[in-house]
Amino acid sequence: MDRRDIEYFLAVVDHGSFARAARSLRVSQPSVSDAVRKLERGLGVALFDRSSKGATPTATGIRMLAEAREIERKFQLLEHDARAETKTKRAHLHLALPGILAVHPMADLLSAFLAQRTEVDVRLSDPPTEQAVWEAVASGAADFGFVTQLRQPGFHSLFLGTHRLVAVFPPGTPPGLGPVDVDEFARSAWVSGPPRGFFSRQLVDEQVKARGLVQNRLVVTDHRQAIGPLTLKGAGPSLLNPIEAADLVARGAVVRPTTPVFERPYYVIYSDSADVDSDERRHFLAVASALVPEFDATHRSALEVCDGSL
Structure with a gap:
């Protein structure tokens, strides 16, 4: 599991479909689908119920959502701190x-x-x-x-x-x-x-x-x-x-x-x-x-x- 997998998982949850998630991330839909499937294989569970209308988180996906957002928040804090270090020292x-x-x-x-x-x-x-x-x-x-x-x-x-x-x-x-x-x-x-x-x-x-x-x-x-x-x-x-x-x-x-x-x-x-x-x-x-x-x-x-x- 890497940060990209978490980012793509959250995008699918937020946008309700793999296609809309891909557009928001400006990547191809197969890239999003592959990342989520990789995440599901690693966890051994399905994270989304897929249908022609879109993608809905499963019960496991919902339970994982809060943890995924916290991981993404920590990544963003690390990025913020790293950028701050490269700027004029304050x-x-x-x-x-x-x-x-x-x-x-x-x-x-x-x-x-x-x-x-x-x-x-x-x-x-x-x-x-x-x-x-x-x-x-x-x-x-x-x-x-x-x-x-x-x-x-x-x-x-x-x-x-x-x-x-x-x-x-x-x-x-x-x-x-x-x-x-x-x-x-x-x-x-x-x-x-x-x-x-x-x-x-x-x-x-x-x-x-x-x-x-x-x-x-x-x-x-x-x-x-x-x-x-x-x-x-x-x-x-x-x-x-x-x-x-x-x-x-x-x-x-x-x-x-x-x-x-x-x-x-x-x-x-x-x-x-x-x-x-x-x-x-x-x-x-x-x-x-x-x-x-x-x-x-x-x-x-x-x-x-x-x-x-x-």
């Missing part, structure tokens, strides 16, 4: 962080940093777990990482603030119900991400297990950006940071505090061996340090908005 930063920190504090931090350093290219990546963030920084793949726990020697860290999570309920939920306890989470069909990579889920799972409870039902999504909309549409409550929750309150959601309080600090980390003498890295740390009071003020302001929905 300073760049690679930041690895879990999704929950991409909204706060990253939005404010990057805005302040890039306002002063317009010549720096920045890339944000979302490793699947916090351990993967540490590994990215340790290997040099990322210049800085953002984590909620300090657990490994050989790194420097800067405390940035604390995330206190709140429970968000759909519009129409009666206000004034008081704090949500772990028993209620265990009974509820709440909206969450998978255990790996979602520390809100990890916190609840730890408490449920510690109390010997059994989780009733979960609505699990890999897409963090879907949690808020699913909650608003009544799929179930969710556990979010107050910055995200405040946006949902403006759209009618109801927020309740939790007991116990779910909160964790967050830090920026970098390796002992990292080159922090470079201007962009040194400046990034300086901006992050200067914004710590602002991060706290933003968090408190969002909590006040959430408290107003109780």
Whole structure:
């Protein structure tokens, strides 16, 4: 299997026929057909149901689609990085962080940093777990990482603030119900991400297990950006940071505090061996340090908005 096979497979899916896929790729139809047949022989399964009307993915083809798109996306990223290396050298930063920190504090931090350093290219990546963030920084793949726990020697860290999570309920939920306890989470069909990579889920799972409870039902999504909309549409409550929750309150959601309080600090980390003498890295740390009071003020302001929905 090579990249061309993946590219041709995706083109047939997107265009619904081998002929239209060939035209979009500006190659002959036999080239597309041969590439897909080669892929099918290698996998030992049919990927398309073929008819005079076109080509429709089989069940196996549909299952393969998401993986194929991810492979193609990674190829495109590699090409982008390779092209960037051949252009005029520009300073760049690679930041690895879990999704929950991409909204706060990253939005404010990057805005302040890039306002002063317009010549720096920045890339944000979302490793699947916090351990993967540490590994990215340790290997040099990322210049800085953002984590909620300090657990490994050989790194420097800067405390940035604390995330206190709140429970968000759909519009129409009666206000004034008081704090949500772990028993209620265990009974509820709440909206969450998978255990790996979602520390809100990890916190609840730890408490449920510690109390010997059994989780009733979960609505699990890999897409963090879907949690808020699913909650608003009544799929179930969710556990979010107050910055995200405040946006949902403006759209009618109801927020309740939790007991116990779910909160964790967050830090920026970098390796002992990292080159922090470079201007962009040194400046990034300086901006992050200067914004710590602002991060706290933003968090408190969002909590006040959430408290107003109780």
